[in-house]
Amino acid sequence: MKKRLLSLLLASSMVVSLAACGKSGEGNGQGTATGSAPADAATELVDGKFADTRTITVEVYDRGNDGGSDPTNNMYTKYIHDQMLEQHNVDVQFVKVPRWTEVDEINNLLAAQTAPDVCVTYSYATIQTYADMGGVLDLSSYVEDYKDVLPNLWDWLGESNIYWDKDPESGSIWALEARLANQNRICTFIRKDWLDTLGLEEPTTKDEFYNVLCQFRDNADKLLGADADKMVPYSVSYDVGWRAATLIESFMDPAITEKEYYVNGFDDRKLTENGTKDAIKLLNKWYNEGLMWDDFAVYGSGDTTEDDMMKAGYVGAFTHNWDYPYRNGEDSIEANLKRLVGEDASYVAIDPFEDSNGTHTKWIAGPIDRKIFFPVTNDEPLASLLYLDFISDPETIQYLQIGDENVTHTVADNGAIQIQAATGDAIQNSGMNIDYTITCNGLHLVDPEITELSLAYSYAGVDPNLILRADEIAKTDTRELGNVQVGAIESEAGFGEALSSKRDQVYDKALSASEADFDSVWDAGMQDYLASGGQTIMDERKTAWENAYGDAENLPEK
Known part of the structure; x- marks a missing residue:
């Protein structure tokens, strides 16, 4: 406030x-x-x-x-x-x-x-x-x-x-x-070595994922030994709307119209979309069964506690940006995990959140970024x-993304660019140096064929197959958002930060409530969010859509 x-x-x-x-x-x-x-x-x-x-x-x-x-x-x-x-x-x-x-x-x-x-x-x-x-x-x-x-x-x-x-x-x-340059968003990652230790298959549905989390929890002593009390079967952090995105989307209607998505979609955390409450109710159940990080809401933006837990080997699964565990070279989650736990320790991408069609619809924005x-x-x-x-x-x-040969990258026999760990002022503070390539997010080399070939090799010290797998899953069953051009929504101006804060509070409080209190906590939070400007924005968006597109439920095809 x-x-x-x-x-x-x-x-x-x-x-x-x-x-x-x-x-x-x-x-x-x-x-x-x-x-x-x-x-x-x-x-x-x-x-x-x-x-x-x-x-x-x-x-x-x-x-x-x-x-x-x-x-x-x-x-x-x-x-x-x-x-x-x-x-x-x-x-x-x-x-x-x-x-x-x-x-x-x-x-x-x-x-x-x-x-x-x-x-x-x-x-x-x-x-x-x-x-x-x-x-x-x-x-x-x-x-x-x-x-x-x-x-x-x-x-x-x-x-x-x-x-x-x-x-x-x-x-x-x-x-x-x-x-x-690459529209991938979110993936769920799981400890492959833990699955192997417990003789479990990779989960492909919500129920299978839940059962695996239960096995992680119930076998904490076997998996973590003296650190069993640090076990976190599944983690999504305070930013639930982003981090649980694919789970939330699995509860939405795969055939949702672009109008409904737009009217209810003031931001990309999907708080007011139909189906979101059911997704958070499931997470609330998991939370109350000891399957999630107890203190997830305490550590806000920029805090490294969660990453540190992953690096130390305490987290069984998490949902995050599609390449998250492989970023940052020698300081990546994957690299730290192997150093601290062993060479067999690894996170692999999975796709366990099926929708009502049995597919895995993932909403991606148009090719826009910052x-x-x-x-x-x-x-x-x-x-x-x-x-x-x-x-x-x-x-x-290209130069900003890959730097100098034999300093920040090498070139394989097939022409692929292989990123290597850098030191000193050659270190890239962001993946592919996106903090400088502000008009471009994602690998984009001069030669498109080399770009495609190099994607899997653009993470220093990471098995290329892990990248290829995450890339494939992130691109599975995607649905791209169209560009709704209706002019400025006046009620949105000045309320972005305040509503984002309220949105996170709704998610965090509801997820961590007792199961008996979930509905009342969620409903009270939503009522406050809507009364604080959310409903006004949704109403103005509905009017703006209808003024621009009449009674159409979807954008005109181009």
Whole structure:
């Protein structure tokens, strides 16, 4: 609640500040917050370079990795800095923002008018809030007027991602959507060595998964010896809506219409979708039977307790991002597990949550990822767009993802890129360096065939077959969300953070309630969530859909 109040106060102060000072882009020859880019602005460039050095600041996530490299000063930032100076005469300076509190930090920076020139966030609601107050540049005319000098940006993102958030009435574009090179989302992982020790088959249904968890719990002494009291059969963490996504989706109607999904889908945690309550009720049963981590709700975003338990070998199964146990090279969950437990210890991907059709429907967003935007204080929009163009160059993406041969990767006889553990300032703090390739998430090398060949080898020290298996499962029975273009949902602005917090509380409290209290705890939490803005958003979304698409239940085919 204190964070929410602080954000509102800061936002209020920004309204006063903007009203007093006017738009920061005015009078600088680079355009204004309305997105009016001078038609001849690109003539400032000679062979793609400014005559006078321009300076821009760019946000980069600080993940606080133990033993990681400095996110603002390492091999990759030096490469970007030197190449941008050489190619465009633009001096790039990085500003670190804590990854796990990035929404709070971006709120604070925007309100104080000190945000970097190039900002990135997963929260479009945050962007919309400040756009409504005149604090974000409308990029619509910039990306079009400068199109001729942004070939890489247009080639990589395409009209789909550049226009993804375009308002159908005003034409404004407050953010560009980064592109997912790989749309995989979530997998469930299980200790294969534990299954082998107990003579169990890999579970393929919810019932089989439940039975395996019971066997883990009941054989804690055999599996963990003196550490039996640390046994966690199944873990999903405080962020239940994300971490239990495939279980939740298995309770939803596989034939759900795009209208129903959109109206009930303010965020990607599916709290208000039909079927979600039944999924959480099942988790509540498992929790009360001692099959889940007792203290899951205590450890919030950025805390490493859960990862540490996995690395130490105490967790039997968990659901997470499709490649989660294999990330981070020598500090990955898989690598630590083998060092601490033994070479046979390993997590493998499974697909145990069947839906009513007996399939495993997994909802995936369109090919969009993080949202990139420029605050109104950005007085170098052309230089900033040239930065995005450089970052979208296939050669740049490739270098940032794989680095230097024999330093961060080797090349196999068949041409596959094999990532190897790096040291010092060559360490990548994020998988495939996505914190720098902000327009691209997922392996994307210059040669598509080498990209496909290299995917399984892009995790240092990990058996490629584990990656291939997780990739296959993550792609099984996927259903891609369409782009619902109905304009801004005004009731969403300013409520993203507050409703996300309430959503997590609903999930966490209901999951950990006694079985007898589950219904009352869930219903009370939902009533509060809906009364706090959730129902208003859903109602406005329904009206917006019907205004745009009439009585259609699904988006028109393109």
